[in-house]
Amino acid sequence: xxxxxxxxxxLWVVGEPPARVYVSGVSHIPEFRAEGDLDAVIITLTFPSGxxxxxxxxxxxxYGYDQRLEVFGPGGMLxxxxxxxxxxxxxxxxxxxxxxxxxxxxxxxxxxxxxxxVRYFVDLVRERGSxxxxxxxxxxxxxxxxxxxxxxxxxxxxxxTWSKEDMPEY
Numbered sequence: 001x002x003x004x005x006x007x008x009x010x011l012w013v014v015g016e017p018p019a020r021v022y023v024s025g026v027s028h029i030p031e032f033r034a035e036g037d038l039d040a041v042i043i044t045l046t047f048p049s050g051x052x053x054x055x056x057x058x059x060x061x062x063y064g065y066d067q068r069l070e071v072f073g074p075g076g077m078l079x080x081x082x083x084x085x086x087x088x089x090x091x092x093x094x095x096x097x098x099x100x101x102x103x104x105x106x107x108x109x110x111x112x113x114x115x116x117x118v119r120y121f122v123d124l125v126r127e128r129g130s131x132x133x134x135x136x137x138x139x140x141x142x143x144x145x146x147x148x149x150x151x152x153x154x155x156x157x158x159x160x161t162w163s164k165e166d167m168p169e170y
Contacts, residue, residue: 003043003148006055006067008141010045013071013078014053015170017140018045021147022157029059043148136168 011017025038032039039060045053069080107114123129143166147158 003041003055003057004141004145006057007043007045007144007148008137009069010053010055011137011140011144011168012170013069014047014049014051016047016049016051017162017168018053018144018160019048019162020046020157020159021144021151023148023151024155025152032059038152041152045144134168136166137170139166140168 022044023041025041027033027038027040029039039058041055041057043053043055043057045055047053069078071078120129124131140162143160147160151158
């Protein structure tokens with residue numbers, strides 16, 4: 001539930017699981033509020049190396065599906081942008097913008113990735129390769145998500161201790 005598809009790639013990019021998470025969120029949509037769910041969430045992750053990670057989730061995106069990855073460091077920035085139906089953009093002295101709409105759903109945004117995921121799964125079932133995701137990586141994401149849910153409920157930062165046996169390799 002709580003941002004697993006955002007937490008997993010962040011842990012992979014950083015190369016370690018976090019030592020602390022803190023979640024702040026609100027419910028603007030009455031139906032979500034009635035279920036105790038949040039529709040706008042900020043997750044702050046503090047890693048043992050000193051790296052900070054921030055995940056910003058919001059169910060409101062009237063301009064289409066928006067998912068980005070930005071990594072800043074002393075050597076520069078890595079950016080993975082939101083895919084569009086095409087890559088046409090206009091830049092003028094007034095600024096840059098695109099009139100091309102974004103994809104409006106998770107399935108449309110990730111159609112190629114889903115197809116590749118099915119091909120990869122079939123290859124694994126037919127024993128034509130090995131799984132690149134380890135059990136420890138999956139369990140690490142689950143532990144981080146559980147800590148995020150606890151933080152959202154309590155309003156407190158949650159420390160996560162990792163033993164050598166729990167520590168995933170990336």
